[in-house]
Amino acid sequence: MSKKKFNNVTSKINFIDLEHKVLDKWDKDDTFNQLRQKNKGNKPWSFLDGPITANNPMGVHHAWGRTLKDVFQRYHAMQGYDLRYQNGFDCQGLWVEVEVEKELGFKSKKDIIDFGIEKFVNLCKERVEKYSSIQTEQSKRLGYWMDWENSYYTMSDENNYTIWSFLKKLFDKNKIYRGTDVVPWSGRSGTSYSQMEIIEGRKLVAHKSVFVKFPLVEKKNEYLLVWTTTPWTLTSNISAAVNIDLEYLKLKTEDGSIFYFAKENFKFQRLDKQFKDKKQWLAGIPKLKTLEQIFKERGSYEIVGVVKGKDMLGWRYKGPFDELDAQSYPGGHPFVKDDLKSKGLTAKDCHFIIDGGKDSKGSDVVVAGEGTGIVHIATGCGSIDNKIGKKNNLVEIAPLNHESKYIEGFGFLEGMLSTKPETTELILDNLKEKDILLYVEKYPHVYPHCWRSGDELVYRSVDEWYINMDWRDDIKNIVGDINWIPDWGHDREIEWLTNMGDWMISKKRFWGLALPIWRFEDGSFFVVGSKEELKELCVEGWEEFEGHSPHRPWIDKVKIKHPETGLIGTRIEDVGNPWLDAGIVPYSTLDYSNNKEYWSKWFPADFVVECFPGQFRNWFYSLLAMSATMESKAPFKTLLGHALVKDSTGRDMHKSWGNAIWFDDAAEKMGVDTMRWLYASQNPERNLLFGYEIADEIRKNLITLWNTYSFFITYANLDGFNPNEYTFDNVKLSILDKWILAKMNNFIDLSKKYYEEYELFKLMNEASEILDDISNWYVRRNRRRFWKSENDIDKYGAYLTLYNVLVIYTKALAPVIPFITDEMYNNLVVKINKDSESSIHLCDFPKINKKFVNEKLVKDVDTIKEIVSLGRSARNKCNLKIRQPLSDIKVYLNNDNIDFIEQNKYQIQEELNVKEVYFVKDKKDIVKYEIKPNFNLLGKKFGSDIKKVIKLISSIDFDEFSKKLDNNNDFHFDGTDFVINKEEVEINPVSIGDYSLSENNEIVVAVNISLTKKLINEGLVRDLIRAVQNLRKELSFEVENRISIDIKCSLELFLALEENIDYFKNETLCIELNKVDAIKSSNSEKITINSEKIDLQINKIIG
Secondary structure, eight states, X not given: OOSOOSOOOOSSOOHHHHHHHHHHHHHHHTHHHHHHHHHTTSOBOOBOOOOEETTSOOBHHHHHHHHHHHHHHHHHHHTTOBOOOOOEEEOOSHHHHHHHHHHHTOOSHHHHHHHOHHHHHHHHHHHHHXXXXXXXXXXXXXXXXXXXXXXXXXXXXXXXXHHHHHHHHHHHXXXXXXXXXXXXXXXXXXXXXXXXXXXXXXXXXXXXXXXXXXXXXXXXXXXXXXXXXXXXXXXXXXXEEEOTTSEEEEEEETTSOEEEEEGGGSSOOTTHHHHHSGGGSOTTOOOOOOHHHHHHTTOOEEEEEEEEGGGGTTOBBOOTTTTSGGGGSTTOBSSOOHHHHHTTOOTGGGOBEEEOOBOTTSOBSSOXXXXXXXXXXXXXXXXXXXXXXXXXXXXXXXXXXXXXXXXXXXXXXXXXXXXXXXXXXXXXXXXXXXXXXXXXEEEEEEEEBOTTTOOBOEEEEEEEEEEOOTTHHHHHHHHTTSEEESTHHHHHHHHHHHHOOOEEOEESSSSXXXXXXXXXXTSOEEEOOSHHHHHHHEEEOHHHHTTSOSOTTTGGGOEEEOTTTOOEEEEOSOEEOHHHHHHTHHHHTTTTTTOHHHHXXXXXXXXXXXXOTTTTTTHHHHHHHHHHHHTSSOSEEEEEEEOOEEETTSOOOOGGGTOOOBHHHHHHHTOHHHHHHHHHHSOTTSOEEEOHHHHHHHHHHHHHHHHHHHHHHHHHHHHTOOGGGOOTXXXXXXXXXXXXXXXXXXXXXXXXXXXXXXXXXXXXXXXXXXXXHIIIIIIHHTHHHHHSSOOOHHHHHHHHHHHHHHHHHHHHHTTTSHHHHHHHHIIIIITTOTTSOSSGGGSOOOOOOGGGXXXXXXXXXXXXXXXHHHHHHHHHHTTOOTTSOEEEEEEEEOSSOHHHHHHTHHHHHHHHTEEEEEEESOGGGTEEEEEEEOXXXXXXXXXXXXXXXXXXXXXXXXXXXXXXOOTTSEEEOTTSSOEEEGGGEEEEEEESSSEEEEEOSSEEEEEEOOOOHHHHHHHHHHHHHHHHHHHHHHTTOOTTOOEEEEEEOOHHHHHHHHHTHHXXXXXXXXXXXXXXXXXXXXXXXXXXXXXXXXXXXXXXXXX
């Protein structure tokens, strides 16, 4: 047999260097394209990539989803499927604009217009191109295999024009309309936000909330007490709403003032739960006062009456800012309702109490609890208020312009930014001057902010473009065709679709989909469905547009003739909601418009995966809605959603908090295989905690795998073992060989199941357990077979088994940890077989070898392992380290595999370091059970009778108790009415004799803890053996090196050594042992065993 078939491997591996080495190899060998060519023309498996925002470098949160995408693509490639491997970049929208604005130092939309829209849009494109390139390289570092030369970009002409065709279909069905509504608005960005978007930017903040007095007309010195967290809206008050079913207190203060507010609110502990849970509170904000406390602090008061809400309807009051001109404009301001104007109706005329009514879900709009139970209605400042205003035909006042500043008609506030604290202070000062401000407080609540620029949103009445979603049932009908993982995703999506409003698709911005809507002087509009149709209808501006993408400002130059009226129209300036961009990709990226055969091959996608929070109302929703319109089909078959990435303490990661981890940093500090193992191990339903300490724990799996591989290579090279020269038919297999091969069969089967059911976290749990079986049982139990000097069929059986186990394991986990597995495969397989695939990622997924299926053997050996585990637990209870020999253990087994266990009890003896194993047939021979009362539970149940019950419990034994338990696990005491449940007592096992116990449902293990002098001496020798082995490693001795030992120790210890001399020499490869009086050498070590200080010197014996 020739020597050294494999490249030598060091146990001290740098995984990050290894990953860069493998990346270079993939690049040099063009491995990815080899794989694509290998599977080309096979059955397709279609993955649809949710586009990553190409606006900044990747964070570790991006890497979770991208790892999942890569893992499942790699697995299906190993199964021979043909894949597209198309990555997506999300390019358009406010997130890009905001970053460009920051670079340019812009503060508003006007700055962009002054700078020039064309220059600004080109800078947006350049930013996308820059960061898509950066993310591409980062993704390659992650090991994410994609056709990087063929990524799709949502800014592409194909993507934009396909959205045009979608909108055209809806236009033809009369589903596109322009409407005025009160919507979330960013003054900084000058644009509105849809229902989908505002949830993304909700933040816990503290605003000054106010309790304001609304003086009642014809009720002298009587007031409605109104509460609001947005004082800026008081300028535009129209009405006040109550709940007609609530009771309202009539409270009189010592100055004779009378206040009306909901009775339930008077003593209500406001935000009490949030205050106790500090995570939902802001530092420095005191506990909120009750209304009772607020009035108490202002002197005495008395309750003088109670009135029903319904009896308050129609009461008139004076508004808090009736002196402003806006309150006196007939028909409203600045949007005028002509029918109300013709009647001369102003906002002041609408100052009366109305019924708050119900919302779209049937819940009361006005409720008791927070506030006062009387809601001030500002129809131009809130979405619900606006709906109430329309229902009651009220005047509307919309006080803010596109910068969220007060418009004309608002006197001292005109031109002031509504969200600035200085503006709030002006308003409060004004209320104080008029003596209608009762109380001011800092109120913590979750409030919507722009999820990109960070500024507070306001609610503003604006004109926007919408899709009428009265066809939502069409979307619901396809939701059930999808396999949602987790399965509650289905109900979450249905809930969103049921309760969502119409889809606002317009943005008053610059960089994005140019909505293909042209308006005409008669108020009509027309939606263009393609570039070809646009050219056909164009009457002006085509020359300036030709050669450009369908973006602003070039598309704005095109004017068209209405195909029916002949009027000339101009495109609206709005751009589209960016979720239109991502939702159309099952069509635009699959060449839907030009090649239906290709599209049909890959549609619907077999699989999509994205982060769950938010995507029900964003990407998933847009995908489903757009596909329901285009083809009435679900665009994907299986959806895997994952949660969020948090820091190691569970906090959100923020750059400003100093706890954000960028992908590049993590990749070069912890290694990508470690990151991927961490991502794959996480149950996607739960947030993933990410940190370097967590990674250190995960890396231990890779270290164990590498050390096992290193062990094999070291000894295989030492003996010149070549797997090509042996088969399982011409070697001898031990029980453990057959067991681990059977276990690997099971692992292959389970791996395939978990990959195909998208349950990676279960796979990784199995991977960790089988790795422990390989390294901590199979290899450790077989070390002497590898160490022995004879090269026989038994030794070759061990080599061949471990070799196959390593190859199978690496192939099964190659999709998850692609770097280390390919490095190992290259040495284990390619090095000795030049005809093999050049990379593990070109291999097929491993298949079960029926020859090694043996479930009984797996169960039998696993039982031995469980006995050993219980034995170790019993030792630990008495602080008996495993190196201390014990005389015996007793084992009770409640199964039918006792014969095998008895035949192989030597494994138990060796693992637990005991001299004998005794098997007992009756559990009572080694354990009895004591029943103890759970005083906490029983005390609450029996009260004064507890002493009687405790006495009764002390009189029963465990067998009687067990036999008399009924189906509900209740025990009835004879001759009494007392009944206890099994959960109300503690059942404690107690060992019989001088033994320590540990048990599970089927096995009881009792370890003899009595120590003789002989056992103690052997324990000392084992401690010394460990010290010698550690010193060998420190001195970098080879595993086969023989040594001589000089030792300075007590006579007692040396006698213990002589008593166990053969065992000591065999374990340490010691040829010569000398007791000396002193040691002076660099190869010496000072150690302590059982409080005795020992000097030890070892020397390598040459020849």
